[in-house]
Amino acid sequence: MKPPPFAYHDPTIVAEATDLLGRLDNALTLAGGQSLMPMLNFRVVMPDHLIDINRIAALSYVSIAGGRGHFGAMTRQRDLEFSADVMRAFPIIPEALTHVGHRQTRNRGTFGGSLCHLDPSAELVNLAALHDGVLEATSRSASRRIAMADWVAGIMTHSLAPGELLTDIELRAWPQTHGYAFEEFARRHGDFAIAAVGCLIDLAPDGTIAEAALCVSGLGPAPVRVVRAERLLKGELPSHEAFRAAAVEAESLEAATDVYVSGAYRKHLARVLTYRALERAVARASDRRAA
Amino acid sequence: MSDRRRVKLAVNGNEVEREVETRMTLADFLRLELDLTGTHLGCEHGICGACTVLLDGQSVRSCLMLAVQVNGRQVTTVEGLARADELSQRAFWENHGLQCGFCTPGMRTTLTEFLAHNPGPTEAQVRDAVSGNICRCTGYQSIVASALAAARAIRAAKGQS
């Protein structure tokens, strides 16, 4: 299980990377390596060129201001996990990260890498969709912004055009006292989730749900915002009936079947986890408002 | 025709310089170029943790890194822990923290990072910390006991309780 031969490039600035991507054929980008290196070791990918972007320091940053968080694509999961700024503005991220792999993988894995690899179960991809993420794709000549809703082109397939590099991830920050919960079921700690639900809740002063965001992942190629559930919850007082109705909406999503897990079970999990996520997020919102 | 680069880095405090194929993994570099065979290959796809080393003090899976990526960095392997980390070593010895010994170097490097940041862990936290390291022999219990004993010994040595 040794990697096949390739030509290795390690650009130090974005322009160098996009130049390489623009002119090389059969090139793959190496970010954290936690997904790509196993594929190289198994030789399921055989690139002629490997573009290692770990030396591009300018791609690693966390910048939160004006209700928006900007994350460089090479920001390590570890840095997201331990950042006080992220904890303050996006507390669901550190919570979800406790489910993401293990210490060793988070020390190397990156936010952008996860978004480009697009494992259907990836927690960070769920969170990007949950926060109405907008991704910046940069090429030699231009850069463009791609909404999360348009990012997933197919199973484990992103929407970058040839020659483009993912450079920035923008997330919408929720009000300071928002409630949050990330619920997932994986067979073992750190495994990819069979299903996961990210939930954000903003409560109005009268205790009703001012806004809810609900994102289910693991059922298909892309995480899905359960828009109908979000609409049902808006303006409602939190209650068993409200949570249940939202959970039923989550269960109605399409889900894939593979040799290990049936679609029916994934849908079932979507329902169970949605209910639990709402319960916890609402409780948190109440606590944080009261505090 | 192989793609080659020079790498220069510090391994266990010693400067080393070699020319390597760019596709050579860090794990193979340590084992084959430097004869540091304490770092083991258990899966080569980043799950078992037997290959764990410290990169600038952070635990990483050396089977998922290329040797060329650590140019200019500091790598610590289990061989480099021998001198610096006798209390943890003793704790493993006293608590039967290993049987076949194959996962052990990865356990030790992982715990070195963990205990540096978590000097007073609970059992649950220790289990979480080594959840990325597979052991097929011990059932983990003696490894957890060893880690807790190491933590106690390290705190005692620093004069804390």
Added chain:
Amino acid sequence: MGWFGASIKRKEDPALLTGRGRYVDDIKLPGMLHAMVLRSPHAHAGIRGFDKRAALALPGVRAVFTFSDLPPSMQRQTVPLLVPSPAIKQASMPYCLAKHEACFVGEPIAIVVADSRYLAEDAAALVDVDFEPLPAVSDCVAALAAGAPLAHRDACSNLAAVIPVNVGNAEAAFAQAPHVFRERLFQHRGGPFFLECRGMIAVPDPMADALTIYVSSQGPHRHKRVLLDLLDWADHQLRIVTPDVGGGFGPKGSFYAEYGALAAAALALRAPIKWIEDRHENFLSTQQERDQHWDMEIAVDPQARILGVRGTLTHEAGAYMPWGVVLPWIAATSVPGPYVIPSFHLDVAVAFTNKVPTSPVRGAGRPQAAVVMERLMDRVAHELKLDRAEVRRRNFIKPAQMPYKVGIIFRDGRPVTYDSGDYPTCQRKALDAADYDGFAARQAQARAQGRYIGIGIGNAVEATGLGPYESATARVSTTGKLSVFTGATPQGQSHKTTLAQIAADQLGVTPDDITIVTGDTAATALGVGSFAARTAVNAGSSVHLAAKELSHKIKQFAADMMEAAEADIVLEDGHAKIAGSDIKRSFREIAARAVGMPGYSMAGGPTPGLEASSHFTPDQSTYSNGTHVAEVEVDIEIGNVKILRYVVMHDCGHVINPMVVEGQVIGGVIHGVGNAFFERMLYDDQAQPVSTTFGEYLLPLSTDSPHVEVLHMTTPSPLNPLGLKGAGEGGTIPAIAALLSAVENALEPFGVHIAEAPLTPERIVALIGEAARGRTR
């Protein structure tokens, strides 16, 4: 006795802890080449030919070996089967490289040798093989049905073996029984998944027609026997050494076809060749356990006393039978366990399929047998509305009945006779420790909170200490240093410490003064190896006897040197001393005397040399036993199982090193947890392996593993000098049964019935659903 029974720290640890272990892949030799084994990508295919040109054209590639490159001695025979049996109908074994037909995905078909493993992999991808795909059989039940594809093209059926097991008259017992209950069980166990993959280095002797082999194994002597046959060589031409081994669990005890091919390649190239299995190959080609289909009935009287057990077992052999029928034989003959079973009848059919061969993995079929018997006992309890522990109590073999003849012939050719054990006390103490009596209240309280907890019991008896023998030679060198050479071959079981403890007690030294040298065919002519929980009994007894005899010899020479009576000599701190005085001689001086001096006669005295050997030969296996009690909580919405508490009461006779035994038991329990909930080797219906990474095949992690409370009791074995029984597999054997029982108990309000392993969360949710629709009970 000072060292026996002490939990001393291990001699192995200082090196292993500091990365100074010496596993096969750590060995580097001058001029060493690297091999990759090219393996069949087809589950079943004819092999018509090879085109090696592109591979050989790559710089750094030295050779590509296929069947026609093997020496005549390897072309005319398949890998010898070391455990024949009259039950075997077709003793299919592989050639060292596939001849005309590959019969499982992963079967070795060529060896590629290059300057590095990286280059060997590059070259292997360029070898062009002309395959003729053939129909593959993927399921062992379907394999025995009429019209099934043949796993071996030239065979007439897929029936590998038939094993009838009979005690008493089951037909009569069942005909008259007031109660008969039937259980159909599917059990799947997976592979060993040792952390260190297999590997070997073949080193040709530069001057003689000879070979030294380093191999990660569980016994080099058995490998030597096979390879001598394959090379048609004499004893002095082959030395096999096993260095540190990173886990074995059974399948490293087999001689794999590629070992022969690699040896031949090294001889042909006249250079050392190293081959290390990578994890992908490990999934494809390392032997494992797999599917068993049981259809069983139990007959009981109104007091729940067993009148008989009968049924059928269909066992999956895979493509070949490297361990004959040992695995299904053990499974079948272990069913009775600790209970009185007046009549027992089992028809076992063993089927070939186009998958990697099955062979014993820690527990060796006994875990499955325990599941069968314990599910039947739970069923009886459920049907007759009795407590599960009570049903077991009523059927235990009592201590007064020891030695107890079960009535079956075990795989060692001997009647199964339990030599000792106190099963009722073992269960009682385990239940007390687990607060079994208080469980009903705990369960009721949990249910009131909407939580579903359950408790399960697993009892098992374990044949250990299997013969025929183990070798031990204890020797004092002329420097006065002590070595004990043995065929025992550890893979983590601490033999280098425990055997030193035994020897130290006989020789008046500390364990640190003795070096235990294991697994080297040059060190002991005879040896068997370490598997089946046999080393403590066989090697422990041999070491004890050899060390004892050595101590006599030391005293004999010393008596002569000090002009004293042998009876007055004691051994202390590496010296022989006249008791009650300061007169002594060091082992070094005595050893010098024992090797003699040219010209000085040693006639009339003890034989030359300060050494003694023993090959302790047990009459039969000796039986350990255990009771496991598991308490679990089931999340009924998700189906996930959390183990709340796990208690083991274990009896393995006298214990050399309690810390070591506890480690073995706990490790075994966690392996059982894996088999109960996580480990499944999935194949598709073309026998293609689907689970080929650690992301898909799930081993229990630290966060999946409960804290295990291990308690001991001791009924010494009457069958060996130290009263020892084996401890290597006892943690695994009752574990799956206890866990399944606990899950079923937790889900009792839903009427769920558990009759399979492994059990996934999705399956648990489905079973709850089925029960609600009236389909499981």
